[in-house]
Amino acid sequence: MRRIIAIVNQKGGVGKSTTAVNLGACLADEGHRTLLVDLDPQANATSGLGIERTPFSASTYDVLMNGAALEDIVVVAEVPGLYVAPSSIHLAGIEVELAGTQGPESRLRSALGPVDYPLILLDCPPAMGLLTINALTAATEVLIPIQCEYYALEGLKQLLRSIELVQRHLNQGLEISGVLLTMFDSRTNLSDQVAGEVRRFFGERVYQSVIPRSVRLAEAPSHGKPITLYDPGSRGAQAYRALCQEVIQRGRH
Amino acid sequence: MRRIIAIVNQKGGVGKSTTAVNLGACLADEGHRTLLVDLDPQANATSGLGIERTPFSASTYDVLMNGAALEDIVVVAEVPGLYVAPSSIHLAGIEVELAGTQGPESRLRSALGPVDYPLILLDCPPAMGLLTINALTAATEVLIPIQCEYYALEGLKQLLRSIELVQRHLNQGLEISGVLLTMFDSRTNLSDQVAGEVRRFFGERVYQSVIPRSVRLAEAPSHGKPITLYDPGSRGAQAYRALCQEVIQRGRH
Ligand SMILES: Nc1ncnc2c1ncn2[C@@H]1O[C@H](COP(=O)(O)OP(=O)(O)OP(=O)(O)O)[C@@H](O)[C@H]1O
Ligand SMILES: Nc1ncnc2c1ncn2[C@@H]1O[C@H](COP(=O)(O)OP(=O)(O)OP(=O)(O)O)[C@@H](O)[C@H]1O
Ligand SMILES: [Mg+2]
Ligand SMILES: [Mg+2]
Numbered sequence: 114m115r116r117i118i119a120i121v122n123q124k125g126g127v128g129k130s131t132t133a134v135n136l137g138a139c140l141a142d143e144g145h146r147t148l149l150v151d152l153d154p155q156a157n158a159t160s161g162l163g164i165e166r167t168p169f170s171a172s173t174y175d176v177l178m179n180g181a182a183l184e185d186i187v188v189v190a191e192v193p194g195l196y197v198a199p200s201s202i203h204l205a206g207i208e209v210e211l212a213g214t215q216g217p218e219s220r221l222r223s224a225l226g227p228v229d230y231p232l233i234l235l236d237c238p239p240a241m242g243l244l245t246i247n248a249l250t251a252a253t254e255v256l257i258p259i260q261c262e263y264y265a266l267e268g269l270k271q272l273l274r275s276i277e278l279v280q281r282h283l284n285q286g287l288e289i290s291g292v293l294l295t296m297f298d299s300r301t302n303l304s305d306q307v308a309g310e311v312r313r314f315f316g317e318r319v320y321q322s323v324i325p326r327s328v329r330l331a332e333a334p335s336h337g338k339p340i341t342l343y344d345p346g347s348r349g350a351q352a353y354r355a356l357c358q359e360v361i362q363r364g365r366h
Numbered sequence: 367m368r369r370i371i372a373i374v375n376q377k378g379g380v381g382k383s384t385t386a387v388n389l390g391a392c393l394a395d396e397g398h399r400t401l402l403v404d405l406d407p408q409a410n411a412t413s414g415l416g417i418e419r420t421p422f423s424a425s426t427y428d429v430l431m432n433g434a435a436l437e438d439i440v441v442v443a444e445v446p447g448l449y450v451a452p453s454s455i456h457l458a459g460i461e462v463e464l465a466g467t468q469g470p471e472s473r474l475r476s477a478l479g480p481v482d483y484p485l486i487l488l489d490c491p492p493a494m495g496l497l498t499i500n501a502l503t504a505a506t507e508v509l510i511p512i513q514c515e516y517y518a519l520e521g522l523k524q525l526l527r528s529i530e531l532v533q534r535h536l537n538q539g540l541e542i543s544g545v546l547l548t549m550f551d552s553r554t555n556l557s558d559q560v561a562g563e564v565r566r567f568f569g570e571r572v573y574q575s576v577i578p579r580s581v582r583l584a585e586a587p588s589h590g591k592p593i594t595l596y597d598p599g600s601r602g603a604q605a606y607r608a609l610c611q612e613v614i615q616r617g618r619h
């Protein structure tokens with residue numbers, strides 16, 4: 114049974130793309146053939162893996178808008194076993210372009226139908242719009258990255274409500290498989306306070322692995338490499354490898 | 367001539383709301399009566415100023431959707447001279463609700479017509495959707511916060527293209543009055559590199575004042591206070607006061 118993990122949080126800058134890229138790389142390193150689908154018009158996950166684009170390159174836009182086969186747009190990443198369905202800026206207009214069409218929220222689910230990867234990660238933009246709804250409709254599970262800062266707490270209730278709506282009307286099988294604490298800064302009380310709130314709110318669903326705030330993680334995308342290639346011995350690499358183990362474990366049940 | 371400053375960047379988590387709240391507070395401290403309009407469904411600027419909401423409180427949603435008068439939803443902030451038009455989660459659905467109506471992008475401009483504040487700040491969500499387009503259509507100028515990190519550079523060309531489109535078709539008078547470097551971490555090369563790129567790209571338009579990465583800035587919203595009330599002597603407060611002076615200066619020409 115393949116797993117499709119949507120990485121979702123409408124709050125901006127919480128580490129969605131960083132998690133998609135680095136968790137994807139770690140899963141591939143562990144021998145799990147993994148597809149990363151970039152649904153964010155900013156295409157950060159695409160460039161974070163060093164994939165060059167031109168405005169004319171095929172992307173997830175062609176799949177959602179023109180019915181292109183997902184397999185036809187997939188490219189290989191530098192990490193063996195990791196594949197990417199790149200995004201493009203054209204995705205920014207999709208909400209308006211698909212308004213009024215039949216079942217716009219299920220286009221990704223149909224496109225993923227014939228595709229064969231045991232693990233699929235979906236990177237989403239910072240909004241609860243049609244692209245994120247497509248991801249939640251196609252996914253088997255949701256991973257929620259939460260930055261250890263106050264503003265990030267505020268949107269959580271709303272995020273859970275949106276997920277519930279999708280579970281009720283579009284995808285009954287969807288479950289929240291995990292909540293990931295990111296950018297944890299052990300020198301500040303703020304991180305501890307927020308982490309405490311998140312654990313009270315989500316309990317067991319919070320991953321034990323916590324991603325530390327580390328400049329090496331912010332530097333890696335400028336080299337087009339995941340942290341496991343850019344600085345394999347760093348705290349960031351260790352944290353994402355630990356997360357990867359937990360993600361694999363949670364898939365066993 | 368009143369100034370309407372849209373704080374825009376579709377990249378998430380770059381410091382839009384933090385800038386709206388703290389620049390607003392500093393402008394009010396300097397004696398400029400200022401209105402902060404929160405257009406982000408996450409309502410971070412609203413809560414960052416300690417304004418309590420219930421799901422039934424009047425908000426910018428009622429203004430854009432139901433034609434409520436903007437003045438009727440304005441509340442006072444704790445800072446004398448600073449007023450807030452609060453947001454609400456209902457804004458998240460506005461793109462779909464207004465699709466197909468006549469001139470949806472000009473609703474904010476009409477609503478701001480009768481309103482009388484010398485300075486108006488517009489906080490935007492992390493997307494180039496209808497809410498941000500409304501802000502760019504209503505604004506006299508744009509302030510672009512840019513986080514000193516690699517991913518934040520990637521969306522700049524697209525952001526400029528969107529602003530050009532608005533200038534051509536919706537708001538000829540709109541200009542980019544300034545670019546603000548945020549979360550600058552002097553201990554890392556990454557910040558220097560990104561700041562250098564931004565200055566090469568934007569030249570004079572980059573504000574001299576640079577906002578340092580400072581945990582006090584991230585703590586202040588959990589107390590519902592701008593930095594000038596939470597920790598007036600901090601580096602963050604000094605940086606936003608310096609920015610405020612530059613913003614006032616740039617308005618003189
Ligand atoms: N653990 C970390 N430590 C330090 N920096 C980080 C960490 N995780 C992510 N970053 C940096 O923080 C910024 C935001 O992260 P990222 O872009 O992955 O978030 P996002 O949720 O995908 O943002 P968006 O909402 O715009 O899609 C980026 O510049 C990234 O390099
Ligand atoms: N200079 C700074 N130093 C440290 N933390 C900061 C700084 N500026 C903002 N922050 C924190 O970084 C996070 C992102 O900032 P903020 O929410 O203002 O960005 P935004 O662009 O408004 O995000 P969104 O795209 O979700 O609207 C918040 O938790 C905020 O408290
Ligand atoms: Mg992202
Ligand atoms: Mg914001």
